Amino acid sequence: MAAEHAFMLSMHPFFKGLAPEAIDLVAGCARDIEFRRGQYICHEDDQADHFYILSDGHVALQISSPGRGARTFLTVGAGEVFGVNWLVAPYRWTYDAKALDDIKAVVLDATCLRRKCEADHELGYQLMSRVMPILIERLHVCRMQFLDLYLKQN
Amino acid sequence: MSGSATIKRNHTDAPMVPRLARVRRHFSDAPDVVTLEIEMADARPFDYAPGQFNMLTVFGVGEAAISISGAPNGARLIHTIRDVGAVSHALTRLQPGDQLGLRGPFGMGWPIGAAQKKDVLIIAGGLGLAPLRSVLYHIVAHRTQFGVVTLLYGARRPEDILYPSEVEHWRQSLEINVALTVDHADASWRGRVGVVTQLIDQARFQPHNTLAMVCGPEVMMRFVASALVERAIDAQNIFLSMERNMKCAVGHCGHCQFGSSFICRDGPVLSYQKLRPLLKIKEL
Numbered sequence: 001m002a003a004e005h006a007f008m009l010s011m012h013p014f015f016k017g018l019a020p021e022a023i024d025l026v027a028g029c030a031r032d033i034e035f036r037r038g039q040y041i042c043h044e045d046d047q048a049d050h051f052y053i054l055s056d057g058h059v060a061l062q063i064s065s066p067g068r069g070a071r072t073f074l075t076v077g078a079g080e081v082f083g084v085n086w087l088v089a090p091y092r093w094t095y096d097a098k099a100l101d102d103i104k105a106v107v108l109d110a111t112c113l114r115r116k117c118e119a120d121h122e123l124g125y126q127l128m129s130r131v132m133p134i135l136i137e138r139l140h141v142c143r144m145q146f147l148d149l150y151l152k153q154n
Numbered sequence: 155m156s157g158s159a160t161i162k163r164n165h166t167d168a169p170m171v172p173r174l175a176r177v178r179r180h181f182s183d184a185p186d187v188v189t190l191e192i193e194m195a196d197a198r199p200f201d202y203a204p205g206q207f208n209m210l211t212v213f214g215v216g217e218a219a220i221s222i223s224g225a226p227n228g229a230r231l232i233h234t235i236r237d238v239g240a241v242s243h244a245l246t247r248l249q250p251g252d253q254l255g256l257r258g259p260f261g262m263g264w265p266i267g268a269a270q271k272k273d274v275l276i277i278a279g280g281l282g283l284a285p286l287r288s289v290l291y292h293i294v295a296h297r298t299q300f301g302v303v304t305l306l307y308g309a310r311r312p313e314d315i316l317y318p319s320e321v322e323h324w325r326q327s328l329e330i331n332v333a334l335t336v337d338h339a340d341a342s343w344r345g346r347v348g349v350v351t352q353l354i355d356q357a358r359f360q361p362h363n364t365l366a367m368v369c370g371p372e373v374m375m376r377f378v379a380s381a382l383v384e385r386a387i388d389a390q391n392i393f394l395s396m397e398r399n400m401k402c403a404v405g406h407c408g409h410c411q412f413g414s415s416f417i418c419r420d421g422p423v424l425s426y427q428k429l430r431p432l433l434k435i436k437e438l
Binding site: 058060062068069070071072073074075077098100137140141144145147148149150151152 | 186236237238279280281308309310314335337338339340341343344345346347348349351352370371373374377
């Protein structure tokens with residue numbers, strides 16, 4: 001199974017260019033997971049002990065507020081990842097994640113991944129260098145959404 | 155401006171004199187957005203190129219530049235208008251049978267000739283889909299002349315999506331690829347949430363044989379154009395439809411001057427190669 005996960009991870013855009021030995025290390029923390037459409041994958045303030053590598057379907061990242069219900073601020077789909085909260089203490093989700101379609105993913109155990117990154121800083125650097133562009137892009141997306149460019153006053 | 159831009163004129167003698175027109179139909183497309191189907195009061199034909207605009211007059215109120223969003227050479231003259239000021243507010247209140255004045259068409263349209271045999275990326279934000287709809291009609295009517303055609307569209311909220319039934323029709327057809335995103339949504343929305351630049355990575359095109367047409371708020375167009383250059387599309391093959399305070403529409407009054415160009419006469423469609431240095435000047 002580890003070999004299958006290693007193959008799947010090596011084909012995923014997030015891990016593009018990662019050395020096979022590093023892929024094998026990551027694959028040691030991996031397992032397959034599926035969610036049904038409409039199912040919640042995680043909830044705000046839960047322990048962020050998983051990192052999701054999506055291979056099929058879309059996930060809505062949401063924050064709920066009283067009187068307004070759940071608001072989706074971002075969707076992610078096949079070829080993307082979510083759950084980078086696993087990297088930074090206190091390792092808690094800051095949003096809800098809901099399956100918009102039937103989801104197929106590989107989930108990485110965050111405790112396992114953190115332990116391997118601590119033991120192998122090169123692996124930690126390689127993962128961090130893949131997470132940072134995603135965080136920067138999502139920060140840019142948030143800025144654009146905050147500017148509300150399509151509001152009629154704009 | 156590229157020599158491949160399209161341009162048509164119906165007013166060689168008196169471009170400042172409005173022709174009388176009449177509203178035939180009135181559609182409410184989205185909150186504060188209205189589409190008017192207009193017919194000319196005289197029998198003279200009205201021809202235009204995708205991307206051109208008209209000056210519409212509400213008598214006693216004023217005149218505003220509005221892009222044409224119907225099918226070129228079609229029987230109907232279509233304008234989609236957002237209620238943002240006194241004139242546009244009055245335009246959105248016009249009902250079938252009401253008269254208005256019309257000057258046009260003006261400006262340089264989309265470079266449809268240069269897009270032939272190329273992959274075409276059409277990227278719209280918000281109301282920016284309106285000036286691009288003419289291009290989409292043209293491409294669908296002449297589909298074999300173009301390579302892979304993709305529409306990437308970003309709207310504010312699901313209820314703000316312009317021409318939703320047509321977008322859905324295009325999405326379901328095999329003629330063009332369609333990707334849609336909204337900036338904000340509640341939990342009932344099952345589509346994508348994010349910004350339109352995020353859709354570019356998933357679009358299929360050959361960068362060195364692609365022409366992009368972009369229309370939306372200027373900030374959005376800046377980031378889209380930058381992302382397209384990152385994807386190896388040459389700046390001279392990226393075209394933006396600019397918006398400035400257009401008054402005379404014939405390059406005389408100077409209200410819409412942008413660098414050395416008058417948006418009304420030299421634009422509104424201009425290449426990113428030309429616009430790139432100007433877009434960095436905050437005072438312009």
